[in-house]
Amino acid sequence: MSGRLIVFAQALDGKAPPPSVDASPFDPGPVIVAAQEVASLTPGETVELDADLLAFPRRFETAPSGRYAVQVVLDRNHDYARTGRGAGDLLSAVTVLDLPTGGSLSLDTELPMIDAWTLPATAPAHVIVDTQSTRPSIRSFDLHSERLSRFWGRPISMRGYVVLPPDYTPGGRRYPVVYWFHGFGGPTYNLTQSAVRFQQRMTRGKMPPMIWMIPDMTTPTGTSEFVDSVNNGPWDTAFTNELLPHIDRTYRTDARSGARFLTGHSSGGWASLHLQLAHPRLFGGTWSTSPDPVDFHAFIQADLYAPGANVYRSGDGQPLPLVRQGASVSSFETAARTEAVLGAYGGQLTSFDWTFSPRGEDGRPQPMFDRTTGAVDPAVVAYWQAHYDLAAGLARLTPADRRALHGKLHIWVGGSDSNYLDGAVRKFDVVAKAAELDAAVAIVPGRTHFDLYTENGDTFGLLDTIAAQMAASSRGTNSHR
Incomplete structure (x- = not known):
């Protein structure tokens, strides 16, 4: 097996060793991390890891002498910086070692593989994921992209879920379609939880019946943000020229641009705002929450x-x-x-x-x-x-594009956003006003990156507000303004 060998060490200071030792870029804690690439490890083989060549916040040899809880992981998919340890990775038990002397650990546990596109065990029994069923409530899609495949020189697909409204029937009425974009990080099967959430809220009457499309933005390099990139490939072009027509051909969408909407959170909030600005007439509006820096x-x-x-x-x-x-x-x-x-x-x-x-x-x-x-x-x-500076891009809009965007930009962010993203939204709002764009920007006092959607005690209540505004817009009303 090959991958990135990562060792984590945490000073015990007389305490009992924790069940695991880990670190995240967003919350590294009191942990020293070192790593190196290894290739073709075989069972029983020993590899020596020099914990001083690539380490942070210090080389192991400069760590204060003492007893440390140490754990090592072989990240086989090279996705630790995005998702942490996961399916297929090898890891050791937590071992107490004296540093800087060092010691030996054994990679003796392989984390089980998980089908990223299978609903979690907590999903309700009435939720169906079955592309062969005549009336599924949730369907997965896997669409081969000619444009992305040409860029990479190998087959590339766009994947995700489509969530259909409870009364959806082949040959029945047509519905507005919402493209929802997820944030950075986490396993792909988190998308299944979002699919179930949309399905449940429509079934319970909390959200109006619409078709929700959940594309996966995850790439080996992070997230595509659905932009055309010289490094990641033409994701915007593939999305607008391949995936959108496929969804309109396959499902009973209301294909008018005024009934095609965008929304998303964090990186997904940025992607939804980017797509609306890049294609003013293709979409009927974006409802972007806590977007990555927009200025x-x-x-x-x-x-x-x-x-x-x-x-x-x-x-x-x-x-x-x-x-x-x-x-x-x-x-x-x-x-x-x-x-x-x-x-x-x-x-x-x-x-x-x-x-x-x-x-x-x-x-x-x-x-x-x-x-x-x-x-x-x-x-x-x-x-x-x-x-890619969305605020700077506003200045490049033609007068016709600005008119096409009238009433289509909606942004929410917490006034205490966990990653300070409210600062860029405030600046974007100033630029939008100067450009005479009719943007609805809400800075919610005291809210963070993670509780922005809470309304009336409901953790995801803002979803209902957004969906209701989209439904009103699709009917040609402006009651949400």
Whole structure:
């Protein structure tokens, strides 16, 4: 077996060892992480890992002497920076070692494989996932993409779920269609939970009957964000020219642009806003929540356009944060350097490079910032601005495009967003007003990245509000404005 061998160590300080030792770029905790690539490991073989070549926040040899809980993982899919340990990975038991002396661990457990497109055991019995059924409530799709396959030189598919309304029948009425985009990270089978959620809320009458389409944005490099990228391929073109026509041919959608809607959260919020701005007449509106930075003057807490810009430190040398969530706070530098150890690609920050950056001479995307110093590359930022800064893109809209977008832009974000994404939304709102775009922007006081959807005690109540506004818009009303 081959993959990325990652070792985690946590000082015990007289405490009992925890059941597992792990670290995330967004919450690294008091854990030292080291890694190296290994190839063709066979049962019984021993490999020596030098925990000083690639490690953070310190080399193991400089760790304070003492007893540590240590665990090692072989990340076979190179997706640790995105999803953590998962199906097919090998891992050891947690072992107590004296550092910096070191010791031996055994990769003796293989995590079970999970079919990403199977509903979880908690799904209600009446939910059906069966493409052969004449009346399924949820269907999966796997559409071969000619454009993406040509780009990569191998077969590439677009996958996801279609959730049909409770009264859907072949030959019956047509329904508005909603394209919902997920956020970064987590296993693919999380999409099944979203599919069940939409199905249940329609069945219970909380949401009006519509067709919900849930495309998977996950790629080996992070998320596609459904943009045309020189590194990831023509995802926007494939989506609009291949997937949309396929859905309209296969299901009883109301194919009018005024009945075709976009929504999504986090990275999905950015994707839904991008697609609406890029195709003003193709969609009837976007309802984007907590989108990734939509104005690069506020890329988390950094202004990428400032002279001598640095994502690790402010102008007065203070560390820039990345996460605010109770007592768990990660700086931009800690997250970026932890991510660099966990994987060469697939993490959130590296995903931005793969999606937005120009291609370097080595065939890989040019990094927007130096992972050691945090210094921003102004040439790369200029490319980002020209192609993917959504606020900057507003200035390039023609008067006709602006008229086509009237009443179609809706954005929600928490005033205490966990990744400071409210800052970029505020700046986008200023630019939208200056461009005389009729954008509805809501900054919800006190809400974070993770409780934004809570309304009237319902964790997902905002979904009902959004769906009702879409239904009203499809009927040609503006009652939601």
